[in-house]
Amino acid sequence: MLNNNPLVTFAVFSYNQERLIAEAVKSALAQTYTPLEVFISDDCSTDSTFSVIENIVADYTGPHKVIIHRNKHNLGYLGNVNKMWELTTGDLVVFQGGDDISLPHRTSKLVETWMSREPRPDLVYSGTVLIDEVGSVLLEDKIVVEKTPSIDGTITGRSVFIAGGCAVALSRSLHFFVGPLNESVIAEDFVYSFRALLGNGVASISEPLVLYRQHSASIIGHLKSDRKAGSRLDDKYFKSHLATLLEYKRAMDAYKAERPFLRWVLNRRIKTSEMGLRFGNIGMIKRSLLMLWALSTLRIRLLQKMLDEQTTPQI
Numbered sequence: 001m002l003n004n005n006p007l008v009t010f011a012v013f014s015y016n017q018e019r020l021i022a023e024a025v026k027s028a029l030a031q032t033y034t035p036l037e038v039f040i041s042d043d044c045s046t047d048s049t050f051s052v053i054e055n056i057v058a059d060y061t062g063p064h065k066v067i068i069h070r071n072k073h074n075l076g077y078l079g080n081v082n083k084m085w086e087l088t089t090g091d092l093v094v095f096q097g098g099d100d101i102s103l104p105h106r107t108s109k110l111v112e113t114w115m116s117r118e119p120r121p122d123l124v125y126s127g128t129v130l131i132d133e134v135g136s137v138l139l140e141d142k143i144v145v146e147k148t149p150s151i152d153g154t155i156t157g158r159s160v161f162i163a164g165g166c167a168v169a170l171s172r173s174l175h176f177f178v179g180p181l182n183e184s185v186i187a188e189d190f191v192y193s194f195r196a197l198l199g200n201g202v203a204s205i206s207e208p209l210v211l212y213r214q215h216s217a218s219i220i221g222h223l224k225s226d227r228k229a230g231s232r233l234d235d236k237y238f239k240s241h242l243a244t245l246l247e248y249k250r251a252m253d254a255y256k257a258e259r260p261f262l263r264w265v266l267n268r269r270i271k272t273s274e275m276g277l278r279f280g281n282i283g284m285i286k287r288s289l290l291m292l293w294a295l296s297t298l299r300i301r302l303l304q305k306m307l308d309e310q311t312t313p314q315i
Contacts, residue, residue, distance in 0.1 A: 009090030014098030123196035148201035165189035184243035
């Protein structure tokens, strides 16, 4: 690598991961790319996660600039991500969870792919190796994207394009062109993937460059637990779904994407989701039927009028 390489930020996000954070931090510090700014942001963990981070960094003597940050209050994952953008300076930001492990050449490969394209893509991502809590391999996922997908499948919901947040590197402009993320969104990768489709596109590396850990305390683990807990999905997931759709709309506005039909579809999905939240005290089956019944624009307006006429829906 030449000395005129762009500055890259390697961001590690942690929260209550005292048993796993050491491997994550050590893999960040072991990156072969320079110049690298390693930024470790702890979201006010209640266990010893931050102490583990401090001890490892105190012993580090390598070439990378290392910044450790601890939020004064728990901001949630999206809040932690938004804060990271405010406190870092890299032209490209590599994401890693506090329970994942990156291969030493991960950053170098991501930057190499990023710089080889013109214009430089807003998002670069690689394959992953899915591991469990103790590091046993569950699945190796190699990906290849020949060209940037369209936004159509994401808006209609038929074939949503998503580059997993554990495996991505994002351009700084991807975040700031539209602005900070809505913190009601559970997973930032849906939003950033959509923004990239509207911007300078995406690039992929088939080679797995990160060990993505799946366990009971991860976002996926929480989703699985909530599904098992009962037939009713928690309102926060409905709110996250609605917030994600609103982020799609905000991105289309920022990038001045016309597409009248897709905007109509998106607005319809937003209204349907809003009504799903308004009917939050009824059974899951009845709620699903109401949402299906509200597919036409006329019925959406009629239902909205009925909802506005009563504070509490009468079931």
